Structure formats: structure tokens, C-alpha cells
Amino acid sequence: METLVLILDLIGTFVFALSGAMMGVRRRLDLFGVLVLSFAAASAGGMTRDVLIGATPVAALSDWRYPSISLAAGLVTFLWSPWIERLSNPVRMFDALGLAVFAVAGTQKALAFGLAPPMAAAMGMLTGIGGGIARDVLLAQVPLVLRAELYAIAALAGAAVVAVGHWLQWPALPCVLAGAGLCFGLRMMALRYGWHLPVALQSGGDGEPPGPMR
Structure with a gap:
């Protein structure tokens, strides 16, 4: 089980580092800025989780593989961003x-x-939303989790599958795969079809009826 958690953590670190680095490249940051974003996006969620559950010192700082992977992903993105941009969104x-x-x-x-x-x-x-929040805050924009289509809800749904499977004493690996698949599927479907939670209403300043706040 420890090996499974480590592998998943390292995969997530690499993927989120790519996400953070791509945002930095699109904002035309220099190499240092891209690497900072890649590390923040890859590590902030896991570091917060480790502090809260008492897993200290946190893995992102005590295990050399985490910063190495995040910085390597940032460097790869900085050097080959035109090729990565060819991927669909x-x-x-x-x-x-x-x-x-x-x-x-x-x-x-x-x-x-x-x-x-x-x-x-x-x-x-x-763990899932922390890195994205840190990335967006560093870029001075409203965090994606507060404005995107089914972001935190998708993460919670995937996490719930693992938690329920553990409670029912089901095998861990199928539950992990099912939870990850559900989260990824919900997020991508929400992006494709615009699924989102209800948004607050604001009253019109000139007597117009309230409209959705965008």
C-alpha cells in the first residue's frame, strides 16, 4: 500500500508540475518563474495534507524525488512548450x-x-485542489476551484470511492483506479458540456432583474 501511494503521488506530482509550468509559459514567465509554478502546483496540496495528518516532515521536502520530478517537469515544459501545446488543451x-x-x-x-x-x-x-489554488494565487487570478466546472466536486467524488471501498474492505487497487477514473471523467465531461454548480445572483443596478454572476 505504501508503494501504491508513493507511485500515485509521484505521478500526480509530475502531471501537476506540467500544468503549473504550462501556465507559467503562457504568462511568459522566465525559467525561474516557470520552475516556481511547477513546484507550487505539484507540492502545495500534498504538503498541506501531510501537515494536517501529521506526516511530518512533509514528503515534498524530505524526499528528493518530489522536488526533482516537479523541477524536471518544469524544465521540460520550458524547453519544449511548443510541442506540448499541440496536445488538445x-x-x-x-x-x-x-x-x-x-x-x-x-x-x-x-x-x-x-x-x-x-x-x-x-x-x-x-490534496487534489491545493496545488491548483497555489498556482492560481501566484498568478494573481481567482483559483480555478472557485470558478470552474465541477472541480472540487470531482475530486471529492473520486476520493469518496476510495474511502467507501476502504470502509467496505474492498481491494485497494480497483477502488483507486475507479476513483481516479470517476474524478477524471467528471472533470473532462464538465469541461466538455459546461456542467457547474449554481452561481450566486446579483441584482441589476438599473432596475433590471437579477442575473447570474459570472
Whole structure:
């Protein structure tokens, strides 16, 4: 189980690092800025999770593989961004994949540290959304999780599959794969069809009826 969590964490680190680095390239940051974004996007969620569950020192700082993978992904993106851009909407695809992997890996690690399934699922969601929040804050924009189509909900759904499977004592690997698939599928379907939660209404300033806040 420790090996499974480690593999998922490293995969999620690489994918989220690519997402953060691509955002930096699109904003025309220099090499240092791209590497900072790649590390922040790849590590912030896992670091927050580790602090909250008592897994200290946090893996992103105590295990050389995490910063090495995130910085390598940032360097690859900086050097070969035109090729990566040829992929279909690469930032959102990498972000959705990282969200799915981190959500199930974070849940699995929280369960291994003795958290109850509901709280473990919450930790999984936090692991998935934390890196994206850090990336967007560094870029001075509203975090994607607060404005995107089924972002945190998709992470929570995938994490819940792992948590429920653990509670029912089902095999871990099928639950992890099912949870990651559900999260990724929900996120991509939401992007394709515009699924989102209800938004707040604001009243018109000139007597017009309230409209959705965009």
C-alpha cells in the first residue's frame, strides 16, 4: 500500500508540475518563474495534507524525488512548450489528470495514517485542489476551484470511492483506479458540456432583474 501511494503521488506530482509550468509559459514567465509554478502546483496540496495528518516532515521536502520530478517537469515544459501545446488543451487535461491522481493518493495516505473514511476523503480532495489554488494565487487570478466546472466536486467524488471501498474492505487497487477514473471523467465531461454548480445572483443596478454572476 505504501508503494501504491508513493507511485500515485509521484505521478500526480509530475502531471501537476506540467500544468503549473504550462501556465507559467503562457504568462511568459522566465525559467525561474516557470520552475516556481511547477513546484507550487505539484507540492502545495500534498504538503498541506501531510501537515494536517501529521506526516511530518512533509514528503515534498524530505524526499528528493518530489522536488526533482516537479523541477524536471518544469524544465521540460520550458524547453519544449511548443510541442506540448499541440496536445488538445494541455493545461486543463494535465490539471484534470493531476486532480484525479492526487485525490485518490491523498485519500489513501490519509487512510493509512488512521483517519476515518469521511475525513480521509476530505484530505484527498484537499490534496487534489491545493496545488491548483497555489498556482492560481501566484498568478494573481481567482483559483480555478472557485470558478470552474465541477472541480472540487470531482475530486471529492473520486476520493469518496476510495474511502467507501476502504470502509467496505474492498481491494485497494480497483477502488483507486475507479476513483481516479470517476474524478477524471467528471472533470473532462464538465469541461466538455459546461456542467457547474449554481452561481450566486446579483441584482441589476438599473432596475433590471437579477442575473447570474459570472
